[in-house]
Amino acid sequence: WFNAWIGDDYSAPWLEEIVEALKVFNQKGNRVYFQVGNRDFALNQVFLDKFNGVLLPDIYYLNIAGHQYRLEHGDALCTDDISYQRFKKIIRNPFLVAFLRRTPLSFRTKLVNGFRKRSHSDKQQKSYEIMDVNEQAVLSALTDVDILIHGHTHRPAIHQLQHKQRIVLGDWREDQAYILEIDPSSNTQQLELIVWNY
Template sequence: MLINDTAVTDYSHMITTRPNDIRRVVISDLHLSADEPALVQAFLALINDLIALPHLKELYILGDWFDAWVGDDNYLTLSNIEMRRHWLTPVIHQLSQLTLSGCQIKVMHGNRDFLIGQDFCDLFKGTLIPGPYLLTLGDQIIRMEHGDALCTDDKSYQRFRIIIRNPITQYLLLKRPLQKRLDLAQKIRTKSALDKSSKSMSIMDVNQAAVIKALKPVDCLLHGHTHRPAKHQVVIDAKNHVTKSRYVLGDWRLISPDTSYEQVEAVIAVTTAEINSLDQNQSAERESLQLVKFVVKT
């Protein structure tokens, strides 16, 4: 697993030695819930760090931020007392502080939280963005997406995805009583766990033809979903020796190295800026993308 790859930069080292250079941070597959307080605390720790970065422009969350999301009303309809006690409230507060610091927060749907709405994002002045989403860094175009649409070998899931991502289906879902949606989400999670145990690992990974199709009009692909963090060089044109990079983000995992403490580990992406001098009077900033190991003790 990439998190043990010594060639991958350590997040703590980067924010300590290059805090002025970090421009964007990209994460996915946190699967936050009330049942995983360590993951929530790790996310809050990350946001605290990001608030202190003087030139951070954007935080991207590329789907599966939450383990399940049945509609914004599950939080927005809480009473004031319930909100104060809710595990999400500190998250919203910290994200609001991050936007106040000048960082834009952009949220993309995943396969578990496709019912997140702009109303929820408005609580911290975030923006719900479509997937795929194109990010331009200088002369480079990066395609960012959750990644589930690339797993085209999983035919049954792709059929389900077409149905569940249909705006009419989502409208009808959100019209159902909240408790029924919660029950349905639990059934879907249970079925998903059973499906994973019966499907081969290759079927649940990306399809190479789908990756090449996604990469052809852009310079780079960045996604999550598969929980297989790595950087791949994809051959786009073998005849002309054309390759392009595919970066895969990792899921957030609670690890127990020993009995004395626990830690959360993930692989995230960071863009850093370098100043290139054009002449004595001019300089240009060039951003580069890299995968970074994020580890925090809980």
């Protein structure tokens, strides 16, 4: 949908089109669930109420056909990226988020654009391994579940870890997204990572 969420008071024609499409989708008996990530953590239920969406917590557990799933954005698994984890702790502080929500939209826009430029620059200087998930963090996340689903690293794949799975979703782009299809009616719990071109 967007590269960064600057506040529930933001509006644009392209966003209104998406909101209207999601309203129709929900009116047909579907539900839209949203889990925030590193660039849209300021999004809250106020925006999702426009189309009857549901905001999930940072870590969400669900059971499908007897299999335990853990869903999360994935940035918390990148524990080797110490500078990012430090930044995340500061920027997601509830007091700072509440303060930023009260600042003018123009200020938040400049702030987010600055963060994005710095993030892009930082990525150029970091190694692939530092920006990827930490193996121990993944194993810890899989302790009480069968399947871990996350994004953030944008390296889509289904990884077998002994008798468990880690599924990495790809980035949402203007013309493409990665979707995980789960067939709960299958005895083998079929999971397929699909590239959706739109």
